[in-house]
């Protein structure tokens with residue numbers, strides 16, 4: 269693995285043993301007509317991080333979402349709505365703090381668990397991925413839960429590593445992980461953000477999280493979105509497998 273890169277990611281990750289605080293954390297999200305949820309999500313982040321974490325919203329809304337975000341002190345980047353991955357890719361690449369945390373802006377993810385994510389990064393993990401299925405994810409619609417179990421099984425087989433939740437929206441990443449990889453997927457970006465780092469030897473840790481019922485309307489069509497995610501899982505896993513193969517010198 270590595271294709272001649274100077275250092276393997278796994279070696280770099282534990283190099284400094286640096287301890288981060290919430291002053292080093294940016295919480296980022298795509299926001300698309302989430303006025304019912306955004307006030308609660310940003311208040312939760314503010315409370316749990318003692319106002320220290322920076323918040324970045326890439327927003328495509330036509331409702332009051334961006335105003336509410338600015339009132340809470342978030343940085344808002346306006347962008348035409350082009351899908352989940354287009355927004356979240358812009359959001360993760362915007363801040364320059366060393367730790368980036370993604371979430372959805374729908375109050376499904378437990379911001380009160382942010383300190384656990386930070387502690388795991390400080391333990392030396394490069395990516396900490398919230399596993400919603402560990403506790404059963406009762407608040408998730410049954411069709412989505414079944415789909416997510418199938419995605420996890422398929423990704424595990426394709427990667428040769430067991431994973432449990434490939435499409436979670438809540439993860440923490442060391443900045444160098446998100447900057448060192450080229451991201452190509454849209455609806456499937458969440459799966460890509462798990463698969464590519466794992467297959468490149470980064471230290472990826474799944475961590476059980478609670479999952480709440482969504483506030484406001486979903487932005488994802490389960491069937492169409494599910495097909496796009498399945499396609500991304502196969503495409504990204506195969507691309508990473510090909511990347512791992514040794515290059516034979518030209519004859």
Ligand SMILES: Nc1nc2c(ncn2[C@@H]2O[C@H](COP(=O)(O)OP(=O)(O)OP(=O)(O)O)[C@@H](O)[C@H]2O)c(=O)[nH]1
Pocket residue numbers: 297298299300301302326327328329347348349350351352355371372373374376412437482485486487488
């Ligand atoms: N800026 C922007 N944000 C988006 C777009 N599509 C989705 N989002 C945001 O991305 C996040 C994920 O979308 P969700 O609708 O929660 O998708 P999901 O989590 O798969 O579905 P739920 O089960 O309903 O939560 C939310 O915060 C959305 O507001 C988009 O086109 N542009």
Ligand SMILES: [Mg+2]
Pocket residue numbers: 372373374376437482
């Ligand atoms: Mg959501």
